[in-house]
Amino acid sequence: MEFVQVLQDMIGDLTSEPEPIQIKLFSQNPALLETWAPKVADAIRKDKGVVDVLNGIENTISGPAVNFQVDPSVAARAGFTPEEVATDAAAILEGEPAATPVVNNDRAYTVRVRLPSGNRSSLESMSNTLLTSSSGRTATLGSLATITELPPQTEIRRENLQRDVSVTGRLEGTDLGSAASAVQKTINDLHLPSAIRVEYGGTYKEEQKSFRDLIFVLILAVVLIFIVLLFEFRTFAAPTAILASALLSTSGVFIALLITRTTFNISSFMGMIMVVGIVAKNGILLLDADQKFRAQGLSAEDAMLQASRRRLRPIVMTALATVAGMLPLAFALGAGSQMLQPLAIAVIGGILISMVLSLIITPAVHYYLSYEETHQRELSPVRVA
Secondary structure, eight states, rough: OOOOOHHHHHHHHHOOOOSEEEEEESSOHHHHEEEEEEHHHHHHHSTTTTEEEOOOOOOOOOOOEEEEEOOOHHHTTTTHHHHHHHHHHHHHOEEEEEEEOOOETTEEEEEEEEGGGGGGGSHHHHTTTTEEETSOOOEHHHHEEEEEEEOOBOOOEEEEEEEEEEEEEEEESSOOHHHHHHHHHHHHHHHHOOTOEEEHHHHHHHHHHHHHHHHHHHHHHHHHHHHHHHHOOOHHHHHHHHHHHHHHHHHHHHHHHHHOOOOOOOOHHHHHHHHHHHHHHHHHHHHHHHHHHHHHOOOOHHHHHHHHHHHHHHHHHHHHHHHHHHHHHHHHHHHGGGGGGGHHHHHHHHHHHHHHTTHHHHHHHHHHHHHHHHHHHHSSSOHHH
8 A cells, every 4th residue: 555645656657767765676586586675675664754665576477378389300390490380370479570561651561460360269279270381381380389388477577688676665754865875774784695786766866867967057057157257247257256156145045945944856956056047147237337337437446335336226126026936936835836845945045145145255256356367467567569
């Protein structure tokens, strides 16, 4: 018996990873898998927050099996080759592709040629099916092959042609990262045989992959913002000052998540990337005004003070407007808003702290770097032709 949220179950099915915790045990020895899979399930069941644990041992019976073993010597005397018998047997059950496909509306369709349904209605009908060899000789399938009835077969699962058993579990009252770390420690303490290879799948695997992708996106966003700012201001001081403030503003994301006791997940990671872009916009407003005041003849210090006074209201108002727009999501108002709630909390935390950092870190870093650049130009020797 499982208790699962409908939305969680749908997302799990779409990602082909239906369970948050999934421990894949690979081994060519089925007895070893059947022995250790229940032990692994019993061990992780004791971890805090791991519930609805299934050991992955499937007792599904697919029904009795029948084995047709072709006797090469008997087939040769009857004028058949083992390949011909196998091809004819396949034509009885599932059909064989015709040599020439059928073309319809400029598309080629493969046609399967299969014997009538009466030839496969029963085991006796299959045995009495008359086969014709390439040399024109005939014989029944039962006379060319030894028929052996096997006991009911259990379901066998494979991944990448390797036999495996998946031990799964759901979470309750804990986050995915903490539960996955506890499960990995538990598995390591079991000291599984070397013949068993362990892989961790489920939602945890998808989350780790998404985190790696988002880290790449974050780095790419920072690089692209730096390039754009470099073309706009034509100096390294301004882009460095703006990105310094933007990256430090991400601390507000973690503070907000800590205060609200929200986990750092894919949604909040996306919110952190959004914060970098929003805070960079505040830095552009500030340094653009600084350049205008410097062009009017003010000193570097006076220009920065005037720019901070002039841009204080636009920076605060745009930040508050963004926070107000995120509040419904932050309070999880409306159907489906729980999925985006961490994103809204992350954006609100980052923007609130950026209002302070944009007016402190950006001016300070830019003033220091621009002063160093000016000082270096003044000290550099001038060559006279």
